[in-house]
Amino acid sequence: MTFDDLLRLLHVLGAAVLFGTGAGIAFFMAMAERTRDPRIIAHVGGIVVVADTVFTATAVVLQPLTGYGLARAIGWPLTEGWIVLSLALYVFAGLFWLPVVWIQIRLRDLAKQAVVRKAPLPPAFDRLYRIWFACGFPAFAAVIAIFWLMLAKPDITLF
Incomplete structure (x- = not known):
């Protein structure tokens, strides 16, 4: 395996972790919320917060690093249109992800408080x-668009 191959593998794995963890978190949180049971929501919410910290946050940091290394190793200029658009979409998705992390923590805490008070969710x-x-919708749409850009590498002139 060449260094380029290793970077490609790490970059694809990172993208899969971002998308897969995001989809899994969304699914499990939505299923927990449907129960309306504060105990279940508090428990699942706690797991969701840990998963976002361990998996998503790690991939969020490593993805641009592997992408940069891959672009340099292959010789793609960072001003290539599809790369610039991918980075813009990455930031766009991140602008939705950051408040979601805070909201997940609040949802977990509100459910925990409801459990302690033996009360319904506020x-x-x-x-x-x-x-x-x-x-979740604009963030997932942005990530899907980034996948397409990485695969198609369309000739996009931005400057």
Whole structure:
């Protein structure tokens, strides 16, 4: 395996982790919320926060590093249109991911508080959950667009 091959492998694995962890987190959090059971939501919310920290945050940091290394090793200029657009979409997705992390922590905490008080989920939970849910769509669309750009490498003139 060449160094280029290793970088490609790490970059593809990182992309798979970002997309797969995001999809898994969204699925499990949505399924937990559907139960309306604060105990289940608090438990799943705790796992979601850990998964986002361990997997997503790590991949978020490593993805640009492997992408940069790969571009340099192959000889792609970083001003290549599809690379610039990929990076812009990466930042766009990140702008939705950062508040989602905070919201997940709040959702977990609100569910934990409801468990302790033996009370139903407060209205703030539902408001935050709707925002969390809505943030997923543009972020996932951006990640899918990045996958397409990485595969198709279209000739895009930006400058």
